[in-house]
Amino acid sequence: MDLDLAQVRAFLATADRLHFGQAAEDLSLSQQALSKRIARLEAELGLPLFLRSRQTVELTEAGQRFLEPARQLVAAGDRAVAAARHVERPLRIDVWGHLFAPMRTLRQALDRLPDQPVEVGAARDLPSVADTLARAETDVGFGRVHRSRGGDGEASAAGLTHRLVRLEPLDLVLGTGHPLAGRTEVRPSELRDSILWCPAAVERLDLLQRFSDEFGVPTASGPANLGLDHFLEQVAADPRRVGLIPADLEPAEHAPVRFVPLVDPTPLYAWSLLWRPADAHPGIEPLLRAFADVGRSSRWLEYRPGKDWLPDTDTADLGTSPLRRPGV
Known part of the structure; x- marks a missing residue:
């Protein structure tokens, strides 16, 4: 079957809001038009995607399975349109750890990418950034990436990858x-x-x-x-x-x-870049190279065992970063 992206967008808006009226407002549609699009999508799939009652809207099991592939489909469609029109979408970066002023570090890397359009947003914390990355609502996160106590943490659970770029x-x-x-x-x-x-x-x-x-x-x-x-x-x-x-x-x-x-x-405070390897924005590789360049010149990843302190979960990342100097 051929999926209609307008119908898929209607599904995603409703899945995010779990409210037909609010989803219709988000898409500038009437509620009747939104309901028709979802009904046609469900008819094409041969499965209900929502459980509806007077008070609540919930995803069915099929809707839950359809949700993440649907996000990827719409994101791919947006990229295809941008490529055809030769429109470079800004690299969206969400930062957290605001008490430690992340923009001081991020700005030094972005200064090496004067031709890369960037949109920077403020996020609450690592879990919120991991969630927006998994939803393809942002492209890269910048902050401290860590595993929670007794677990692997939000980043690995969401299928994300990260790279240590500064020890401050x-x-x-x-x-x-x-x-x-x-x-x-x-x-x-x-x-x-x-x-x-x-x-x-x-x-x-x-x-x-x-x-x-x-x-x-x-x-x-x-x-x-x-x-x-x-x-x-x-x-x-x-x-x-x-x-x-x-x-x-x-x-x-x-x-x-x-x-x-x-x-x-x-x-030391460990700053990392966090991103979704699937369908990664093309601006991420230049950003990683910019961090590598400024990191080498500014000695951002020097670590002195016994003289410096990092939590165990952070020291595990030291060997994975290409910026760490041999013997440091």
Whole structure:
């Protein structure tokens, strides 16, 4: 049978919304026109795709099986139209890990691709990016990719691949009233009497949770992540609080905080690119090469065993990156 892409788009919009009226609005159709398209698709397939009632709309088992291939089909159709019209679709990049300012790193790679159109979006976290990648709603993610405790994590479960592109040293940030504020450097083992302040619930912040567990630093958090300035204000509000922050960030002039290097070991934040290998956007390979170039020139993947600290799940990626220098 020949699938009608308009009918498939109607199915996808309804599967995403599980509401015929909202799906019709998304496609600028009447609800009657949307229902007819789905009815024709179901008739062609010889299977119902939705279970309908007065209150709910749900996918049938056939609808669930049809969903992901249907997304790939529509994405392929869009690429075919763009290729025929010689239209280069922007590379869509979703970033997360906002407290650590991902655009500082991403921008340096994108500067080497001046002719590549790019759209950058802000994502909540790794699971949300893995979901949008699996749905083909974005092309590449940029942030810290990690396996969850006791599992393989969202990336591998969704059939995605990733590459480590930067290991960024982290400093200690603390208020000027903290007992360690006058030090020129601090060891993580000296923080057991401090409180590691987290911008959100520590259960959602894998790196901070693992740092806390590794070095025995108790944690506390605020109700919401309201950005870097608010985070620094919260750290400074209690002389027991400390935080982790990229070493090359500068605190705002008015913030009563100090940045102090952490040593023996220095914690590193592992930045990775994450993408869907099936039907990958052609801009991903140039982006990987740009990261490789700037990574080599800026020594982004240097790792000193015994002097630097990464969670075990991050060190497993060191050997897979082509940027790591032999013997480092």
